Structure formats: C-alpha cells, structure tokens
Amino acid sequence: MQYDHILIRYGEMSLKGKNRKHFVAKLYENVKSKLQSFPDIKIKRNRDRMYILLNGEDPQPIMDQIKDVFGIQSFSLAVKVNSTEEEIKAGALFALTKPENVKTFKVSVRRVNKNFPINSQDMNRVIGGHLLRNTEGYQVDVHQPDMEIMVEIRRDGTYITSEKIKGAGGLPVGTTGKSLLLLSGGIDSPVAGYLTMKRGVEIEAIHFHSPPYTSERSKQKVLELAQKLTRFGNKVRVHIVPFTKLQQSLYRQIPEEYGMTVMRRLMLRISEHVAEREDILSFTTGESLGQVASQTMESMNAINEVTNYPIIRPLVAMDKLDIIELSKKIDTYEISIRPYEDCCTVFVPSQPKTRPTREKINELEAKVDFTQELEETLENIETLEFREEHSEQENEFSDLL
Numbered sequence: 532m533q534y535d536h537i538l539i540r541y542g543e544m545s546l547k548g549k550n551r552k553h554f555v556a557k558l559y560e561n562v563k564s565k566l567q568s569f570p571d572i573k574i575k576r577n578r579d580r581m582y583i584l585l586n587g588e589d590p591q592p593i594m595d596q597i598k599d600v601f602g603i604q605s606f607s608l609a610v611k612v613n614s615t616e617e618e619i620k621a622g623a624l625f626a627l628t629k630p631e632n633v634k635t636f637k638v639s640v641r642r643v644n645k646n647f648p649i650n651s652q653d654m655n656r657v658i659g660g661h662l663l664r665n666t667e668g669y670q671v672d673v674h675q676p677d678m679e680i681m682v683e684i685r686r687d688g689t690y691i692t693s694e695k696i697k698g699a700g701g702l703p704v705g706t707t708g709k710s711l712l713l714l715s716g717g718i719d720s721p722v723a724g725y726l727t728m729k730r731g732v733e734i735e736a737i738h739f740h741s742p743p744y745t746s747e748r749s750k751q752k753v754l755e756l757a758q759k760l761t762r763f764g765n766k767v768r769v770h771i772v773p774f775t776k777l778q779q780s781l782y783r784q785i786p787e788e789y790g791m792t793v794m795r796r797l798m799l800r801i802s803e804h805v806a807e808r809e810d811i812l813s814f815t816t817g818e819s820l821g822q823v824a825s826q827t828m829e830s831m832n833a834i835n836e837v838t839n840y841p842i843i844r845p846l847v848a849m850d851k852l853d854i855i856e857l858s859k860k861i862d863t864y865e866i867s868i869r870p871y872e873d874c875c876t877v878f879v880p881s882q883p884k885t886r887p888t889r890e891k892i893n894e895l896e897a898k899v900d901f902t903q904e905l906e907e908t909l910e911n912i913e914t915l916e917f918r919e920e921h922s923e924q925e926n927e928f929s930d931l932l
C-alpha cells in the first residue's frame with residue numbers, strides 16, 4: 532500500500548454559502564495552474580474537498596507547491612481504498628505504521644456516504660480495535676493523541692490520512708476582485724501585495740520611475756519583486772509609469788516642503804486612470820502609520836483627498852519587524868534590501884511637511900497646471916506581464932508543443 536492522493540481541505544470559503552461554487556472553481560483553477568509541471572497527476576473536486584491523484588508522482592514537490600495556494604486550510608497525504616470494512620481497516624493500519632515516535636492515536640471517522648452500514652462512532656471503535664490488535668506499543672488517547680487517523684467514507688471510496696499540514700489560509704486569488712498595488716522597490720509594498728492576495732484579491736502593480744534619476748537597476752528590482760509575487764497568484768501585470776517630467780515640473784512649481792504630498796497625489800491620480808482602464812476597483816499600498824513623513828495621519832488625509840477609490844493598506848497597523856519577517860517568508864526581502872533609488876527618495880525634500888493640510892495643498896495646486904505632462908505620462912505607460920515560472924521539465928515540454 533502507498534499514499535496515492537493528496538486531500539485538500541478548503542479554508543474560509545466553506546462559510547460562504549452561495550458563492551461556494553465559484554470559490555471552489557477558482558481554487559481548482561489556481562491549484563491546476565500551480566501544478567502544471569506535473570502532467571501525470573489528476574485533480575478532482577467536490578463541495579468540500581479537492582483530491583490530487585498522484586499517479587506515481589513524488590508527493591513532496593507537489594505539497595511544496597500547494598503550500599502557497601490561498602484558500603487551502605490544510606492538506607494531507609491520503610490513501611484511497613474501497614469503502615469496505617476490511618479495506619478501511621487495512622488502510623488505517625498503513626497510515627498508523629508510517630511514522631516513528633508515535634505512541635498514542637485516535638481514530639476520527641467521517642461518514643459522508645450515509646449508505647455505509649456502520650455509523651461513525653461504531654467505526655471509530657472497529658478501526659481502533661483493529662489497530663490495537665495488529666500493532667504493539669500504541670495506546671488510544673482521544674484527547675491529546677500523537678496521531679489522528681482521519682477516515683472519510685465517501686461514495687467513491689474512503690480516504691485515510693494521518694497528518695494534517697497547514698495550508699496558506701485566506702481565500703482563492705481571483706475571488707474578491709482586483710487591486711492596483713503601488714509597488715516600490717522597498718520592503719513594504721511587496722508584503723502589502725502578498726497580504727492583499729491572501730484575501731483573494733488579484734493584483735496588478737504600478738510603479739513610478741524617474742530615469743535617469745532612478746536607474747534601470749531600480750526598475751529591474753521592481754520587476755523581480757513582481758515576478759516573486761506570481762508565486763501566490765500565477766500572473767501579475769506591471770504598469771511602469773515614466774514619472775520624470777511630472778516630477779521635474781512639480782519641483783519647479785511647488786514649494787519643496789510640499790513636493791512630497793503633491794507627488795503622492797499625482798501618483799494616485801495616475802493610478803486612478805490606470806485602474807479605470809483596467810477595470811480595477813481599489814489600490815493597495817505598503818503604507819504603515821508613522822514610519823515616514825508621508826505616512827502621518829495628516830499626510831494620508833491630504834494625499835487621500837484626490838481619490839475616492841478604496842485604498843487597502845494591509846500594513847497600516849503592523850510593526851516594521853513583523854513586516855520584515857513576512858518579506859523574508861515570501862522571499863522578497865533579499866531583493867528589497869538591494870540598494871536602489873526610488874523616485875520618491877531622489878526628489879525628497881530635506882524637510883518635508885509632516886502635517887500638510889488639504890487647504891494648503893489645494894491652494895498650491897490651483898496655481899499650477901500639470902495637464903500636459905500628465906497626458907504625456909499616461910500615453911507612455913508601459914505594461915509588462917509576469918507569470919509564475921514552472922520547472923524546466925515543463926519548459927522542455929512546452930518547447931515540444
């Protein structure tokens with residue numbers, strides 16, 4: 532006997548009533564896309580479970596991939612047997628004898644197929660008795676067992692598992708709409724993107740760069756960060772905004788200490804154009820209260836005035852150290868800490884206003900006209916698309932097609 536399936540348990544989506552079908556379909560699509568470099572496996576789904584039939588594939592690399600798919604609460608290696616008492620007993624024995632250092636166990640039967648003649652409670656006892664009779668040194672502990680043997684009796688067969696591996700949680704990407712992530716080359720915005728994706732949101736990114744003040748290397752860094760995020764959502768488009776002319780014009784016409792605020796407002800105005808064009812209903816930023824001058828309450832208030840699009844700020848209440856920890860977890864940290872020039876930092880005034888007011892900013896903006904530069908900027912936005920890279924095996928395979 533050997534493990535021949537991976538059983539996937541859905542996350543929060545099971546609470547979502549009517550939308551469930553849509554959520555399951557999206558999760559299925561995402562899992563399928565994630566596992567496209569394993570052509571021999573088969574994926575099946577029903578209302579409350581998904582099953583990957585391994586067809587002889589090594590399960591470990593598949594499980595490593597599944598760990599990144601949002602919407603999965605947990606998953607387990609499973610052995611599938613016919614739903615007869617004898618086969619179920621044999622399967623349970625197989626699941627129990629695999630790991631060492633297990634001294635106590637508990638059996639949990641879920642009888643989904645009510646036509647199975649023995650009820651769950653009785654089946655727990657039948658299997659438990661069988662395991663005790665056929666092994667040595669184990670005891671039953673229903674409260675704190677070292678191992679739980681989980682048995683799901685279904686119409687198409689019975690799945691037996693012994694170890695639950697925690698999934699990524701969250702909701703399947705693509706089930707809760709799309710957001711435009713303002714992506715800099717720093718530590719915070721990729722983490723903000725990751726957390727938003729975790730809530731089921733598909734991400735497109737927008738990046739403002741100001742060559743020659745910001746280098747090609749800085750842009751490359753942002754593109755690499757976008758590529759990293761594809762791990763959680765398969766595809767990420769990036770809109771690169773040439774920001775130099777607007778910034779130069781801005782710093783000629785706006786008093787230096789207010790430049791930062793006006794620039795942020797311009798970023799949002801441009802973002803709104805892109806969002807409208809791409810059918811995107813919100814923005815996501817890596818802002819966190821109190822970190823820098825642009826992130827005081829007054830600044831946020833003044834910046835936010837120019838848009839009534841919702842701005843998702845997943846980091847707003849997080850500590851920097853926790854953000855850094857997350858960026859290490861999602862593997863963006865090493866890229867983010869490479870030296871780079873951000874368009875915000877090269878033009879940053881020595882003394883930015885930390886408490887700008889809307890009135891003052893509106894008064895200053897009323898005296899200038901950025902229309903022409905804005906139009907030119909919007910016309911020259913470049914859009915790139917990144918997709919998750921799969922193994923070489925897959926690339927070779929696609930070359931043959």
Ligand SMILES: Nc1ncnc2c1ncn2[C@@H]1O[C@H](COP(=O)(O)OP(=O)(O)OP(=O)(O)O)[C@@H](O)[C@H]1O
Binds near residue numbers: 817825
């Ligand atoms: N060049 C840029 N292109 C796109 N978005 C940007 C750019 N610069 C800043 N942002 C957005 O504004 C947010 C705040 O930027 P700021 O530089 O004030 O803070 P930060 O904490 O250093 O953020 P990060 O670590 O993401 O750069 C960023 O998280 C990002 O969402």
